[in-house]
Amino acid sequence: MINISVVCPTYNSAKFIEATLETVVRQTRLPDELVISDDGSADDTLDVVERFLSAHAGAMPWRILRNAHRGPGATRNAGIRAATGNWIAFLDSDDLWELNKIERIGQEIADHGDANFFCHDELLVGKNGQTSTLVYGGRYNGERPLPPQLYFANMFSTSAVVCRRDLLIAHGCFDESLMSAQDYELWLRLSPFMRPVFVHDILGRYVERAGNITSSSLQRRLKNELLIARMHRHKVSAPWFLVRVGRILLSYARQFARASLA
Incomplete structure (x- = not known):
């Protein structure tokens, strides 16, 4: 059975989280569960989330985790551990999904019974509004071992990844000591055990935001x-x-x- 839990970490996300959640509740195939894992937000993120999800109470089971501020790795890990689905779909609180994302990935999971890790392409939305396509796995060679290929170039984007929950649990989830690039480190750690499938459809939008590069x-x-x-x-x-x-x-x-x- 394919049960997909969405894990969405939040931190001071009040200005954009509603648009992100809108792309979840309007999916053509709803996820089986939505887990909001908050990293001790100091704004009204949780009020915005609770109002929105209460207004869409019948869409799917959902829960909100109210964590102390410990960083993105710990926040995602709390969501993974609380999730009940056998598949985890990550969604950062400022990214967006196409409305057929869960349906499309569910089809891919059903078609690739041996795979345990999926990643689709994304549309990059720049701070100036210009867009370009992010093609993940374009240089992936299935005839060669994944670890050295991934070592030289990150082939995955967190909000484009759907993977087996037991794969994450077995290998320790995100490194909570890293405050950035903890996703890339996890993919490297998982790479010897990954059986990846790259879905070359644009099923999400990665949104750049002003002020995040200092x-x-x-x-x-x-x-x-x-x-x-x-x-x-x-x-x-x-x-x-x-x-x-x-x-x-x-x-x-x-x-x-x-x-x-x-």
């Missing part, structure tokens, strides 16, 4: 990406580890330069 946030992200590269260096040979570190440093040098001009 010099301090870039510094934290750079530190975490270098840490993750070191944590998973066993997935590649030593020379390729150095190549990966060089690519990270070059990428962030460019991002720092763009941020300084913004």
Whole structure:
């Protein structure tokens, strides 16, 4: 049986969470459960969520977890552990789904009985309103091991992922000590056990928001990406580890330069 629980972490999301939830309750195939996991929001996020879901009480079972502020990894983990479905669909509180997302992924799950991890394409909505397509897994080679491929390029986006709950539980869920890139670290940790399917349909929208890229946030992200590269260096040979570190440093040098001009 395919039971899909949606896990939606929130943190000071009052301005945009309603639009996100609208794309859940209007699905052509409703999920079996919605778990809102709040990271100790200081605004009225939970009031907005409760009013919205109460107005759509008959749509699906839902619950709200009121957590202390511990960061995105701990918040997602609380949602995963509380979920009752055998599949988890992640949805960040500022992203949007196409209305056939759950129906389409449910079909893919039924068609690929051996798969335990699905990822679909997304539409990137830039801060200026311009859009472009994010094609995940475009360079994935099913004839080669996944771990070294994933080590050099993240092929997954959290709000585009639907995966087996038992896969997450068996391998420790998100690293709660990482305040950024904890999703990428989890995918790397899961990669030896993944049986992925890439669905090349645009089933979601990744929304960029103004003010989320600052010099301090870039510094934290750079530190975490270098840490993750070191944590998973066993997935590649030593020379390729150095190549990966060089690519990270070059990428962030460019991002720092763009941020300084913004």
